[in-house]
Amino acid sequence: MSDIAVRSAEGAVAKxxxxxxxxxxVIGVLVFALALFxxxxxxxxxxxxxxxxYTDVSTALAPIAKGYAALGGLGALxxxxxSLLVVLTAGVAALGGDVKRFVLxxxxxxxxxxxxxxxxxxxxxxxxxxxEQQKFGIxxxxxLTNEGGFIVALASGLVIGNFFPRLAEWLKxxxxxxxxxKVAIVILGATIAVTAAGRLNLASAVLLRGVxxxxxxxxxxxxxxxxxxxxxxxxxxxxxxPLASGISICGVAAAIATGGxxxxxxxxxxxxxxxxxVFAVVEILILPFLAQTFLWQEPLVAGAWMGLAIKTDGAAVxxxxxxxxxxxAKAAAEGIKYQSGWILATTATVKVFIDIFxxxxxxxxGYIWTNHITPRADKAKVSEIWExxxxxxxxxxxxxGISLWLATGTTPEIAKALPAAxxxxxxxRVIFFILTFFSIGxxxxxxxxxQDGFAKLAAVYVVSLFGFVIWVGLLISWLxxxxxxxxxxx
Amino acid sequence: xxxxxxxTEQGNAVEPLLPIEKKLIGYSLGLGIVLLVxxxxxNHLFPLKL
Numbered sequence: 269m270s271d272i273a274v275r276s277a278e279g280a281v282a283k284x285x286x287x288x289x290x291x292x293x294v295i296g297v298l299v300f301a302l303a304l305f306x307x308x309x310x311x312x313x314x315x316x317x318x319x320x321x322y323t324d325v326s327t328a329l330a331p332i333a334k335g336y337a338a339l340g341g342l343g344a345l346x347x348x349x350x351s352l353l354v355v356l357t358a359g360v361a362a363l364g365g366d367v368k369r370f371v372l373x374x375x376x377x378x379x380x381x382x383x384x385x386x387x388x389x390x391x392x393x394x395x396x397x398x399x400e401q402q403k404f405g406i407x408x409x410x411x412l413t414n415e416g417g418f419i420v421a422l423a424s425g426l427v428i429g430n431f432f433p434r435l436a437e438w439l440k441x442x443x444x445x446x447x448x449x450k451v452a453i454v455i456l457g458a459t460i461a462v463t464a465a466g467r468l469n470l471a472s473a474v475l476l477r478g479v480x481x482x483x484x485x486x487x488x489x490x491x492x493x494x495x496x497x498x499x500x501x502x503x504x505x506x507x508x509x510p511l512a513s514g515i516s517i518c519g520v521a522a523a524i525a526t527g528g529x530x531x532x533x534x535x536x537x538x539x540x541x542x543x544x545x546v547f548a549v550v551e552i553l554i555l556p557f558l559a560q561t562f563l564w565q566e567p568l569v570a571g572a573w574m575g576l577a578i579k580t581d582g583a584a585v586x587x588x589x590x591x592x593x594x595x596x597a598k599a600a601a602e603g604i605k606y607q608s609g610w611i612l613a614t615t616a617t618v619k620v621f622i623d624i625f626x627x628x629x630x631x632x633x634g635y636i637w638t639n640h641i642t643p644r645a646d647k648a649k650v651s652e653i654w655e656x657x658x659x660x661x662x663x664x665x666x667x668x669g670i671s672l673w674l675a676t677g678t679t680p681e682i683a684k685a686l687p688a689a690x691x692x693x694x695x696x697r698v699i700f701f702i703l704t705f706f707s708i709g710x711x712x713x714x715x716x717x718x719q720d721g722f723a724k725l726a727a728v729y730v731v732s733l734f735g736f737v738i739w740v741g742l743l744i745s746w747l748x749x750x751x752x753x754x755x756x757x758x
Numbered sequence: 759x760x761x762x763x764x765x766t767e768q769g770n771a772v773e774p775l776l777p778i779e780k781k782l783i784g785y786s787l788g789l790g791i792v793l794l795v796x797x798x799x800x801n802h803l804f805p806l807k808l
Contacts, residue, residue, distance in 0.1 A: 480797050487790025491783045498779070502772040505779070640778045747798050 288447045291359045293663030296454025298355070300667045303458070303693035307674070307685050311335055313692040316351075316699075317344035319386055321394045321414050323404045328386055332695050348699065349378050359447075366441050373442035381706035382699070384424045388417020396597040411601075413593035418586060418705045422552065425709020436710050445545075445707035446520065449582035452700035454663035456585070456616055458690040459697065461671030463609035465683070467755050468676070474568070474614055477748040478621035481576055484744050485622045486629050489516035493732045501728050505641065506530070509633060510537035511725065515732045517629070518622055519544040519580030525626050525656040529634030529648060530641075542713075543722065547729050548583035549712045555738070556587055560594035564602075567595050568749040569742075571611035575618030576741030577733075582704045588615025589701060610754035620661055627656040 302312045314333025322328040329341025339347065353374060360370045388394060391404040394414040401409055412419065429436050436443075464471030494512035497503045503511065509530050514523035520541040527537030555577060559570035570591050578584040592611035599606055634648030671690065675683050 477801070480794065483790050483793045483797065487786045487793065491786035491790070494779075495783050498773075498775055504773050636778060636782060641776060744794070748801055 286359075286362045287659070288363065288444070289450060289659035291363060292447055292450030292454055292660040295355055295359060295451045296457075296660070296663045297667060299451075299455050299693050299696045300458055300670075303689045304674075306689045306692060307682055311692075313695070315339055315344055315347045316692065316695045317341065317348045318695055319389045319414065319417075321389050321391050321400070321404070323391045323406065325386070325390075328389055332692055345382070349375075349382075352378065352699070360441070369441040373439045377439055377442040377703065377706060380424055380428075381421050381702045384421035384706065385417035385702045388412065388420040389414040393417075393420075397601055411597060413597045415590055415593035418590055418701060419553075421702050421705040422549065422709045425706040426549065426712055426714075427709075429710040429713050430715065433713075436713075439710060443707045443710050445580075445582045445704045445711065448700045448703040448707060449585060450658075450660035450663075452697045452704065453581065453585060453616060453620070454660055454667055455693050455697040455700070456612075457664040457667030458671040459609055459694050460613040460616060461668045462675055462687050462690045463607070463613050465672060465675035466607070470610075470752070470755070471613075473752065474617055477572070478617045480744055480748050481572070481618040481621050482625055484576060484740065485517050486625060488740065489737055490629075492736060493728070496732055497728050500731075501724060503724075503728070505637075506532045506536055507540075507725075509637075510540045511728060513629075514540045514544040515579065515729055515737060517579075517626060518584070518619065519548060521581070521623070521658060522626050522629075525630040526633050529630035529652065529656070530637040531634075531644065531646070540725070542711075543725055543729060544579050545583075545708060546712050546714060547726075547733060548578055548580045549708060551578045551733075551738075552583050552587045552590070552708075556591040556594055559591045560598050564595045564598040566746070566750055567592075567599070567606060567611050567754055568614050568752045569745045570595055571614030572618050572745035572749050573742050575615040575622070576745060577738045580708075581619055581623065582708055584619050585612070585616050586701055586704055586708075588612045591615070605757045606754040607757045614749070620664060623658045623661055626658060627653040630656045 299313070305312045306314075311333050314331060315336045316332050317329055318332045319328050320330065326341075329345055331337060331339045331341075331344035331347075336344065353371065356374060357367055357371055361367050391400075391406055391409060393410045393412050393416050395401050395404055395406060395409040396411045396413055401407065410416065428439070490512050493515045494508050497508040497511050498505070510523040510527040510532060513526040514520070514537075516522070517526075523537040523540045523544065527534075527540070555574060559573060563570040563573070571588055574587040574591050575584050578587045589612050592608065595611060596606055596608060631648055631650065631653045634652060638644050638647040671686065674686050
């Protein structure tokens, strides 16, 4: 069992004054609030670095706003790194982490992760259409889009996690995929609202269909996986509950929440969580490419499928991002240009809907276990619903709500300026995605699959995931989202 | 933290499914299928108009 995975999982349930969830809300809302200043003409985030597809690396980086062009690409990169270092170091200090180790480890994590992103923007990797290839003077490319950098970051992390365990151990203070993806999801609220404001009927339809995800994850997936673990593989109740939750709901958070609710030993959900991360990586590396091949004509089916099939918030939402890039590239090659944001928004909506009910499901299981299965004095209490509620969702809702109001309930001038402001915040969303991909890679120690005892646990996962979860997720995504297309780009 | 807990788990006798576990599985699955059918029906009766 990887100590890094244990530490990461424990971070998700920190009991200090500030949890990773609340820290994600603070950082995400801070980025959003700074971006909103541009609505009044004051650009506070324009120095953030963005990366373009390139053949000459010296042209790859630039500040996002022309007003900060004097900084240059390298200056923007350093400014972005410094600002993230300051904010995240303050956050880690508030979490009670080792600040000195974090500063050193984060510097290396940022350097490798962003270098991976730059590699992914190389024209031979990223250029998609023949027109782009012609523009860059190249005759072939991998056509991964510039978001192929996520795959490069994941691969870099996997190499470190599996071949350089000492380096992985040294980096562990900054390997925080749950924190990074939660910040990204809070920021994503602004982008989704801007996207939704353009087609409110389509957005509300996507939201309504998110209800189906709750039914599927909690009532269908969970019960079947629990049955498989108990009846077919003979796991005890203490192991089967976190395992079913990890495979069915949303990986690490659900395994830990439900494991705690039934009063399982703390080591049980943490061991399950380490397996969840490994399989999430396998899914990220396979499912987006399957979606591009077979579902490119049904983009929202693909987006919902990522949310339902890939476990852990980070992997699912990140997988939605890759899927969007791949499908939009394929559609563009066929002459169809969709508005960006809809596929990722569908994945995120499905995932957020599933997350909302973690606390309630944990309470239901806790009530049954502490009253009927292993009656004990410390019975499940209603207050545990709030304790186990993933608080970062509140940040997402606040950012989404404010953005939607600014886009539809204020003046046309503000509504017109909002996409640019959300775009500046989105630069940081992308950077937190990159950090998430790299961190997930580092945490994914595939050697543990060969350790004593893990084979049977992994067998439950393989049978459930590839025999049931992925295909039922696809079927239900198809039932609810087939025929619904994102709007075309104007 | 080690994998000892997991090894020990696999050496333990199998715990039979209790009636309440069977109820939990059955009711969850039944309710889930019924709700999905209702949602699919609603989705069919009130399709999205773009």
